[in-house]
Amino acid sequence: MNPQAIRAQARPLELFAAIEPELRQVEAALEEALATRDRLVGEVSTHLLRAGGKRIRPALVLLSAKFPGSNPEKVIPVAVAVELIHMATLVHDDVVDNAHLRRGQPTVNAVWNNQVSVLTGDYLFAKSFALLAETGDPRVVRLMANVVYEMSKGELVQMASYFDVDQTEEDYLRRIAQKTGYLIAESCRLGALVAGAKPDQVEALYQYGLGIGLSFQIADDLLDFMGQAETMGKPVCGDLKEGILTLPVLHALRHPRYGEELRRLIQSRSIGDPEVQRVREILEAAGSFAYARRLARQYLDAALAHLDRVPELASREVLRTLADFVINRQF
Amino acid sequence: MNPQAIRAQARPLELFAAIEPELRQVEAALEEALATRDRLVGEVSTHLLRAGGKRIRPALVLLSAKFPGSNPEKVIPVAVAVELIHMATLVHDDVVDNAHLRRGQPTVNAVWNNQVSVLTGDYLFAKSFALLAETGDPRVVRLMANVVYEMSKGELVQMASYFDVDQTEEDYLRRIAQKTGYLIAESCRLGALVAGAKPDQVEALYQYGLGIGLSFQIADDLLDFMGQAETMGKPVCGDLKEGILTLPVLHALRHPRYGEELRRLIQSRSIGDPEVQRVREILEAAGSFAYARRLARQYLDAALAHLDRVPELASREVLRTLADFVINRQF
Numbered sequence: 001m002n003p004q005a006i007r008a009q010a011r012p013l014e015l016f017a018a019i020e021p022e023l024r025q026v027e028a029a030l031e032e033a034l035a036t037r038d039r040l041v042g043e044v045s046t047h048l049l050r051a052g053g054k055r056i057r058p059a060l061v062l063l064s065a066k067f068p069g070s071n072p073e074k075v076i077p078v079a080v081a082v083e084l085i086h087m088a089t090l091v092h093d094d095v096v097d098n099a100h101l102r103r104g105q106p107t108v109n110a111v112w113n114n115q116v117s118v119l120t121g122d123y124l125f126a127k128s129f130a131l132l133a134e135t136g137d138p139r140v141v142r143l144m145a146n147v148v149y150e151m152s153k154g155e156l157v158q159m160a161s162y163f164d165v166d167q168t169e170e171d172y173l174r175r176i177a178q179k180t181g182y183l184i185a186e187s188c189r190l191g192a193l194v195a196g197a198k199p200d201q202v203e204a205l206y207q208y209g210l211g212i213g214l215s216f217q218i219a220d221d222l223l224d225f226m227g228q229a230e231t232m233g234k235p236v237c238g239d240l241k242e243g244i245l246t247l248p249v250l251h252a253l254r255h256p257r258y259g260e261e262l263r264r265l266i267q268s269r270s271i272g273d274p275e276v277q278r279v280r281e282i283l284e285a286a287g288s289f290a291y292a293r294r295l296a297r298q299y300l301d302a303a304l305a306h307l308d309r310v311p312e313l314a315s316r317e318v319l320r321t322l323a324d325f326v327i328n329r330q331f
Numbered sequence: 332m333n334p335q336a337i338r339a340q341a342r343p344l345e346l347f348a349a350i351e352p353e354l355r356q357v358e359a360a361l362e363e364a365l366a367t368r369d370r371l372v373g374e375v376s377t378h379l380l381r382a383g384g385k386r387i388r389p390a391l392v393l394l395s396a397k398f399p400g401s402n403p404e405k406v407i408p409v410a411v412a413v414e415l416i417h418m419a420t421l422v423h424d425d426v427v428d429n430a431h432l433r434r435g436q437p438t439v440n441a442v443w444n445n446q447v448s449v450l451t452g453d454y455l456f457a458k459s460f461a462l463l464a465e466t467g468d469p470r471v472v473r474l475m476a477n478v479v480y481e482m483s484k485g486e487l488v489q490m491a492s493y494f495d496v497d498q499t500e501e502d503y504l505r506r507i508a509q510k511t512g513y514l515i516a517e518s519c520r521l522g523a524l525v526a527g528a529k530p531d532q533v534e535a536l537y538q539y540g541l542g543i544g545l546s547f548q549i550a551d552d553l554l555d556f557m558g559q560a561e562t563m564g565k566p567v568c569g570d571l572k573e574g575i576l577t578l579p580v581l582h583a584l585r586h587p588r589y590g591e592e593l594r595r596l597i598q599s600r601s602i603g604d605p606e607v608q609r610v611r612e613i614l615e616a617a618g619s620f621a622y623a624r625r626l627a628r629q630y631l632d633a634a635l636a637h638l639d640r641v642p643e644l645a646s647r648e649v650l651r652t653l654a655d656f657v658i659n660r661q662f
Contacts, residue, residue: 040491041484092453096446115427115490118449119483122423122456126479129460133473141472142464149457152450153372159446160371 015321016055019062022072022079026058029080033127044108044120048087051105057082057187063322064191064205066315074135074194081131082187085144088124089151089183091117096155140190147182154178162243165263169250176217177210184213197310204309208319211303216326218296221246222289225280237276243269247295248288249279255286300326346652347386350393353403353410357389360411364458375439375451379418382436388413388518394653395522395536397646405466405525412462413518416475419455420482420514422448427486471521478513485509493574496594500581507548508541515544528641535640539650542634547657549627552577553620556611568607574600578626579619580610586617631657 016023034045058079065075091108093099095117100110109117125148132141154175161167161175188209192202224239225248239246245253245266253259253266262282265275283289300323307316307323347354365376389410396406422439424430426448431441440448456479463472485506492498492506519540523533555570556579570577576584576597584590584597593613596606614620631654638647638654 036484038484038488038491041487044487089453092449095449114445116487118423118426118452119486119490121449121453122420122483123480123487125453125456126476126483130473130476130480133469133476136469138464138467138469138472141469142461145457145459145461145464147457149454149461152453152457153367153369155450156372156375156447156454157369159450160369 015318015325016059018315018318019059022062022076023055023059025072025076026055026062026079026083029076030083033080033084033131040112040116041120041123044112044116047108047111048091048120051103053083053087053103055083057086057184060184060187060209060319060322061191063315063319064188064209064313065195066313067192067195067197067201068312068314070195075191077131077134078140078190078194081128081144082183082190084124084128084131085148086183088121088128089148091124092121093155095121096159135194137194140194143186143190143193147186150178150182158244161245163266163269164245165253165266167245167250169247172245172247172250173214176214176221180217180220181210181213184216185209201310201312204306205313207306208303208323211299211306212323212326215296215299215303215323218247218292218299219326222248222292222296225283225289237271237279240266240276240279241271247292248283251288251291252283252286255282255288258282258286346649346656347390349646349649350390353393353407354386354390356403356407357386357393357410357414360407361414364411364415364462371443371447372451372454375443375447378439378442379422379451382434384414384418384434386414388417388515391515391518391540391650391653392522394646394649395519395540395644396526397644398523398526398528398532399643399645401526406522408462408465409471409521409525412459412475413514413521415455415459415462416479417514419452419459420479422455423452424486426452427490466525468525471525474517474521478517481509481513489575492576494597494600495576496584496597498576498581500578503576503578503581504545507545507552511548511551512541512544515547516540532641532643535637536644538637539634539654542630542637543654543657546627546630546634546654549578549623549630550657553579553623553627556614556620568602568610571597571607571610572602578623579614582619582622583614583617586619589613589617 031049034049036042036045061079061082062075065072090102094102094107094109095114098109099107101107107117108120129141129145132144154177157171158175158179161171185206186209189202189206192205197205221239224246225237240249243266249262249266252262255262262279265271265279268275271279303323304320307313307319310316313319362380365380367373367376392410392413393406396403421433425433425438425440426445429440430438432438438448439451460472460476463475485508488502489506489510492502516537517540520533520537523536528536552570555577556568571580574597580593580597583593586593593610596602596610599606602610634654635651638644638650641647644650
């Protein structure tokens with residue numbers, strides 16, 4: 001396996017130009033972390049590295065660590081560990097969702113099988129915690145273990161809430177925090193923490209990360225209602241068909257005029273293309289898409305306000321632009 | 332859920348009478364660790380606690396911590412964490428093996444499905460690492476992360492070696508260390524470590540645990556060839572039918588008289604009851620069962636010799652008896 005060939009697959013956003021050398025170190029350290037003489041383990045690892053990814057979470061670790069006096073040698077392993085956690089959750093999610101494609105690449109369960117996916121995910125989690133332990137800082141391990149704990153609990157709660165029209169927006173917000181927000185928030189917090197930032201700076205970056213994470217997930221859930229199957233690479237309203245109720249739906253369920261009809265549609269538990277069309281009309285008419293967009297914008301604004309609290313952070317403008325990127329891509 | 336009812340399901344070996352109060356604390360702490368208001372998560376946790384188990388690994392932590400001046404408050408969380416890791420690996424193994432019964436109880440994948448099992452295992456791993464991090468000792472996290480890493484790698488290597496007649500006894504011994512030995516060895520080591528034992532005492536207990544772990548696994552693999560399907564609760568020679576080659580088989584493959592026939596039988600990759608009968612005859616005639624028993628005995632003797640190095644350990648006689656128990660149950 002040619003390391004150059006693998007690295008070429010990773011697509012760091014242009015925005016990350018300022019941390020390109022460190023991102024390259026992260027990529028090399030990822031390869032090193034996954035290097036093994038065991039054939040199957042090696043093949044799966046190569047597959048995962050080749051599949052690439054935007055490495056947004058490690059980039060957030062690196063960018064949140066740009067405090068004066070920060071030591072890159074302490075930051076890189078955390079950045080690698082965060083990406084390994086992310087990879088592990090994706091590999092396990094693809095089993096949970098029975099997904100065969102991710103970012104246009106066949107998933108581990110598609111190339112091998114669910115068994116290999118389960119073990120590979122465990123292997124990645126374990127490797128990640130071993131790296132985190134090597135920082136010598138138990139806080140780092142505890143915070144990240146709690147993220148994984150919340151993520152898996154969030155997914156279980158989601159599975160128990162399919163087609164549940166009585167769940168609240170609060171339930172939804174908690175779920176997306178567990179699913180997406182906490183890992184992004186923790187990437188920022190841990191970067192600041194190992195860089196030796198002060199407690200209020202660490203907290204500000206956590207809140208920044210949580211804001212962009214929630215905003216991103218609300219936007220991502222909105223995308224599920226938009227566009228065409230061909231451009232999305234997955235079915236339109238796939239969430240709804242599966243029974244996963246996201247923010248616009250929960251908003252419209254409370255609407256005095258459309259709530260009852262929507263409730264009946266969902267409780268039929270059989271949502272095909274004609275029903276999807278009607279649900280989209282309802283969400284538009286009830287102003288539910290606009291409502292969700294507004295909430296996503298609010299979380300972003302809150303995230304940006306938290307950035308104002310860390311003028312010492314050299315990468316603050318990049319993080320600001322990154323927040324804009326979340327909006328511009330989605331809206 | 333009545334905590335008394337759950338605790339009644341746990342079956343500590345009589346041998347553990349000396350640590351019964353601490354084992355009860357472990358059980359209560361396990362319940363506490365898995366307590367949640369989320370419905371599905373709670374149901375799965377209750378199911379796992381009710382399924383019980385002998386709690387051998389936490390018992391080994393407690394017994395290995397019986398050094399003068401040891402602080403139970405530091406030992407209990409490690410004992411709980413070790414059992415959570417064990418539970419997580421069982422839940423994931425049942426997905427990997429597509430098993431529907433364990434200790435006579437339906438598995439999580441049987442009651443719910445593979446998705447719930449994947450997430451529950453992740454949840455248990457995460458909870459365990461959070462507990463380990465709370466000891467404030469990064470060594471504890473690093474050592475246990477490495478165990479999980481080796482376990483998942485070992486299972487992947489095993490999956491890649493089905494029906495592989497060219498694997499060696501060394502491959503087998505490495506695999507069972509990964510699968511069973513390291514977790515038992517680490518349970519002993521961590522008990523001694525958090526009890527403040529000296530490095531050579533910590534090492535002696537690690538080696539004791541590794542010895543009984545390997546001995547136990549060799550014995551367990553031998554059991555697969557013995558007995559009847561009815562008493563075992565699983566098919567006789569299930570490993571072999573699946574393509575998992577254990578010590579007696581690897582021994583007989585090198586036999587000048589029987590090796591070639593056995594190789595052909597295995598390479599046919601279709602081992603039904605008539606073939607199983609012939610394999611058992613070959614293993615008996617080649618002295619392969621006796622060979623495996625001898626090796627298991629050697630590992631036990633080595634384990635006992637390591638115990639001689641820790642006269643300060645108050646529970647040494649219990650650990651000695653525990654080693655005998657491994658033999659008496661199996662041979």
